[in-house]
Amino acid sequence: MxxxxxxxxxxxxxxxxxxxxxxxxxxxxxxxxxxxxxxxxxxxxxxxxxxxSSGAIINLGHTDPPIKIRSCWLDGVSAYAGFGAVDLYLGATQVVEYSSTGEVLDLRTTNGTAREQRGGGHVIEDLIAGKSVQLRAIGQVTDCYPRASFDTTISRDTINQFYLYxxxxxxxxxxxxxxxxxxxxxxxxxxxxxxxxxxxxxxxxxxxxxxxxxxxxxxxxxxxxxxxxxxxxxxxxxxxxxxxxxxxxxxxxxxxxxxxxxxxxxxxxxxxxxxxxxxxxxxxxxxxxxxxxxxxxxxxxxxxxxxxxxxxxxxxxxxxxxxxxxxxxxxxxxxxxxxxxxxxxxxxxxxxxxxxxxxxxxxxxxxxxxxxxxxxxxxxxxxxLPMDRSFLPQDRWGSAIALE
Structure with a gap:
């Protein structure tokens, strides 16, 4: 037609x-x-x-001196930093790990204060809304990336790429x-x-x-x-x-x-x-x-x-x-x-x-x-999109590692 x-x-x-x-x-x-x-x-x-199963790719831009980020938190929520030096992936279900005062939170529990109930989805919402978010980063020191740490605030307008994947x-x-x-x-x-x-x-x-x-x-x-x-x-x-x-x-x-x-x-x-x-x-x-x-x-x-x-x-x-x-x-x-x-x-x-x-x-x-x-x-x-995909579960028990 x-x-x-x-x-x-x-x-x-x-x-x-x-x-x-x-x-x-x-x-x-x-x-x-x-x-x-x-x-x-x-x-x-x-x-x-x-x-x-959602999340955001974020590129911060390079600092001076440059940093190769290997651990990073946005408002206390961990973002994955295992690819480019200042590229991050923030998962929607990632839980907050420390409070605004720096107190480390117990990740074994999920029923805490309203602050503790925040996660990656809330940080993504705040960035989309134009709010500022606290960033704390720890770097791997190399000759080309000599900086060891970086603390600042970021917003939607102060970062390069910010897209959902x-x-x-x-x-x-x-x-x-x-x-x-x-x-x-x-x-x-x-x-x-x-x-x-x-x-x-x-x-x-x-x-x-x-x-x-x-x-x-x-x-x-x-x-x-x-x-x-x-x-x-x-x-x-x-x-x-x-x-x-x-x-x-x-x-x-x-x-x-x-x-x-x-x-x-x-x-x-x-x-x-x-x-x-x-x-x-x-x-x-x-x-x-x-x-x-x-x-x-x-x-x-x-x-x-x-x-x-x-x-x-x-x-x-x-x-x-x-x-x-x-x-x-x-x-x-x-x-x-x-x-x-x-x-x-x-x-x-x-x-x-x-x-x-x-x-x-x-x-x-x-x-x-x-x-x-x-x-x-x-x-x-x-x-x-493929129409022939099977669903493969992990049915075999993995081997346990004995901790002495």
Whole structure:
């Protein structure tokens, strides 16, 4: 029906028809797939949820005399310094190691003061917001890098490169966490109450970007996206990318499947869409807004995007069993999850999302506005994401080292 070049021409002339994925689903219910496909050029999807496999690349610029940084902390949070002399990688889930007074914190505990509950995601948010961050660096002294230490404050405007490089974002479906045990559990899904006291899910279901392109025909390496309020790109397959997950006849997976690695200039981003967060007794993470445009190249695109919450399922997993493979209580639909209550073994269980459905739709709407204004055009993927990746666990026990 169309090409990306033709759609981009309409975008630059401000005459492209853009619908959010929610609008698309409503229109399909009214006029059907065929008529909707004739009318719309781009469908925008979005999500705002925790994405802990995220982080920032930072280049500080050289000091005088120069320093080859080998240990570094930003507001007490350790940043990896094992590559260029003044290149750093700050992970979103890295915990704070010392307080503003220099006191070393006990990393064996995760339930401390508000200051101790900060992590890499909070530092990334502060830098995006234009705030100053304390930097403490220790160098490896060499002939070309004679400086041994460096203490200063930095901000978004006093560093060179500052961009997010996120190894795993946008899970194509995920799990529902419950706790069948006798004590509360504190997990990456948040607190799970004992005896099936609650259920927590993180995916946004029928509005989630990758569930509306289940075969990854439109999303590939080089796809331009909305990332944290700025422009970003799909850089590669994400870690734990598992497109071979079992799928329903509508091609949606029945559990965690494809993922993508994303990158984008953090200096362009807005802290509204990049927020540090903290999970009690688990640790810090990052709430991130990501929007993906889907070009309507043919009618099948609309047919896939018309999928409804009742047609997508996720497994209910019991976290009380401390193993990699945990027992499940079967599958539930996202329609059931979004109703606020599911049934497990005849018992009603409260269900709540980690993702913000409201802000996820706001991401899709903001991306729609960018496209309608002609400030955001679409890109052709330079390569497809692989669809044949297996998931390889570490099942063999490693050898223990005896400490005398």
């Amino acid at each position: 169309r090409t990306i070049a033709e759609i981009n021409d309409k975008i630059t002339r401000n005459c492209a028809v853009v619908w959010t994925v929610e609008e698309l689903k409503a229109r399909v219910a009214e006029i059907g797939v065929t008529q909707a496909a004739k009318q719309v050029d781009v469908i925008t999807t979005g999500t705002f949820e925790p994405m802990e 996120n190894p795993r974002n946008l899970y194509q479906n995920f799990i529902v966490g419950v706790n069948g045990g006798d004590r509360p559990l504190f997990t990456y899904l948040g607190p799970l109450q004992p005896r099936l006291g609650n259920a927590v899910y993180s995916n946004t279901g029928a509005i989630s970007p990758l569930l509306n392109d289940p075969d990854l025909n439109l999303i590939g390496i080089g796809t331009r996206i909305f990332l944290g309020g700025g422009i970003g790109y799909v850089a590669w397959e994400g870690t734990q990318h598992f497109p071979l997950q079992k799928r329903l006849p509508n091609h949606t997976p029945v559990g965690p499947a494809a993922t993508v690695a994303l990158m984008g200039d953090a200096k362009q981003m807005d802290r509204k869409w990049v927020r540090g967060c903290y999970f009690k007794n688990y640790g810090p993470s990052l709430m991130l807004g990501v929007g993906v445009p889907l070009p309507v190249l043919q009618e099948e695109v609309v047919a896939r995007c018309a999928v409804k919450d009742q047609d997508i399922v996720a497994p209910v997993v019991d976290f009380s069993i401390p193993r990699r493979v945990r027992p499940t209580f079967g599958l539930v639909s996202y329609a059931q999850l979004k109703s606020g209550r599911i049934t497990i073994e005849g018992k009603p269980v409260r269900a709540a999302p980690l993702a913000s459905m409201y802000l996820s739709n706001q991401v899709a709407r903001e991306l729609k506005q960018w496209i309608e204004a002609g400030t955001f055009t679409l890109t052709e993927a330079v390569a497809h």
